[in-house]
Amino acid sequence: MTDLTLPTLAFPDFQPGSVWLVGAGPGDPGLLTLLALHALRQADHIVYDALVDERILDMANPAAVKEFAGKRGGRPSPAQEDISLRLVDLGRQGLRVLRLKAGDPFVFGRGGEEALALVAAGLPFRVVPGITAGLAGPAYAGIPATHRTANQAVILVTGQSAGDGPDWAALAATKAPLILYMAWRGLGGIATALMEGGLAADTAVAVICDATTPRQKVMTCTLARCAQALADSGLAPPAIIVIGAIAELHATLDWLGVASHD
Structure with a gap:
């Protein structure tokens, strides 16, 4: 042995x-x-x-x-x-x-x-150092933080700030996927600001609640609908929110979801 x-x-x-x-x-x-x-x-x-x-x-x-x-x-x-x-x-x-x-x-x-x-x-x-939820949460939802055909950069950003907050238009202009912390209450305003900054209304969004725990749940939607979808979902924070093309991979790479249904 x-x-x-x-x-x-x-x-x-x-x-x-x-x-x-x-x-x-x-x-x-x-x-x-x-x-x-x-x-x-x-x-x-x-x-x-x-x-x-x-x-x-x-x-x-x-x-x-x-x-x-x-x-x-x-x-x-x-x-x-x-x-x-x-x-x-x-x-x-x-x-x-x-x-x-x-x-x-x-x-x-x-x-x-x-x-x-x-x-x-x-x-x-x-x-x-510890493993941050902004990387582990998406991984447990089958969402790679970087994917060679989807992105060359990823941005970790807070949904709340002690100052004026992030410049959402500038972040939208990068076209890089965003991984949001502490953005539950402000998601509607964030989505509007990102779309006003040029991000497409049909950009993929994934909301990962209770990431990496037995309670983990994932909701996917589009940027235009994310605030209403979240309000109707019955889900609750804490959550990591992924905005961008990488969020689309959840449907195919949801390894944890597949495992739970074997």
Whole structure:
């Protein structure tokens, strides 16, 4: 029989008084990285996001304190500044602090803001990247982020912003597929702005809800109809929204859907 034992790996020490900003991935615990698992097993205190799967939290050091700090659009949530200050306070207590974020800390995860707060406080930190939902969600829906005959670029963009927001006309002009985060409530206005910017009304759209989890559902439609189709669907966020030719591949490459009907 083939020996399937994994080699012994040397992981960096999780030092007391340090903070690790760790990506938990998009939901499926199987997509967690080995370094993230190492951090979970070593942490004294875990400050985690709303979309972190409970099965991932179950892998943590049993003695670790787990503190919820989730932010969800339209719901009461802790202020980002308060979360950053909390990480600083915990680090100064000499704890091994794990800031556990859904997806990747540096892809619309505000990890950069938290890292800057740690630098200002003089606390050591490490970033452990995670698989972002903007890439994994489409993959689990059979939608490649890049496809040689469809696109040479892809744009990850937020549907909400602390500033004036994205320039949708400029993004439409690129003709590159868009992968939208946090765009559920603003999809109607986004679609209108993209069409006014020159994107065709029949551009393919895929909405992937609860990506990579057992609850995943996918809705496809056109840009002109996406807001109404979403309102009529009975679906709910969180969702990743794909706009562009790559979304058309869902119908053919929906490997997860085919598997569930075998």
